[in-house]
Amino acid sequence: EIKPSKLPSIAISKIKRLLTLRERLVKQRAGHKSIIKEQKRIYIRKENKLLFETQEKAIKFLTKQIQNIEMEMKQIIKTNQKLNQQYKLVVSVKGIGNQTALFMIVTTNGFTKFKTWRKYASYCGIAPFPNASGTSIRGRTKVSNLANKKLKSLFDLCAKSAIQNNPEMKIYYHKRVEQGKNKMSTINIIRCKLMARAFAAVNRQTPYVNTLKFVA
DSSP, X not given: OOOOOOOOOHHHHHHHHHHHHHHHHHHHHHHHHHHHHHHHHHSOGGGGHHHHHHHHHHHHHHHHHHHHHHHHHHHHHHTOHHHHHHHHHHHTSTTOOHHHHHHHHHHTTTTTSOSSHHHHHHHHTOXXXXXXXXXXXXXXXXXXXXXXXXXXXXXXXXXXXXXXXXHHHHHHHHXXXXXXXXXXXXXXXXXXXXXXXXXXXXXXXXOOOOGGGGOO
């Protein structure tokens, strides 16, 4: 049954446009940084002063513009009570950072577009699907390539950050690896855990509480 879609609010639309612009500027800055790094290995600075200075100024300019965009997005979030609450709840999950929280708010249309975190995980390309056909083909369970690649990469970074900084996730990761489990499948499970916790925090309207610290 076809259901009417809900248009994003003005605030969410603004954040979406700013996120797109920020991503473009970040790629441009990364390109300049990569080029100047290679040039420093080959060319002498004294003989190519203008070459280096021009690119360094471009990097500084892009960095300033990226910071301005981030400040503007924070301001939009702060002036919208509902979005501000959702943002705080999402970042309360240890491992999820500012950019991932903003992307989640935009792509879920303020957590109204997806009913469950599992559907959102499928959209992000981190939900495993069985690879089977009839009774003869039984392939390895894997995630779909038809997904939002940006969100998948963001949650990959979140999972790796959680493994480094969240004791609970660190213990879980190393325990599974010691048992001989696949490292990438374990990281993918942690991605799903972080996403599920973010959705749970928003649905309950209470920040995520790390229960591990209460264990004796």
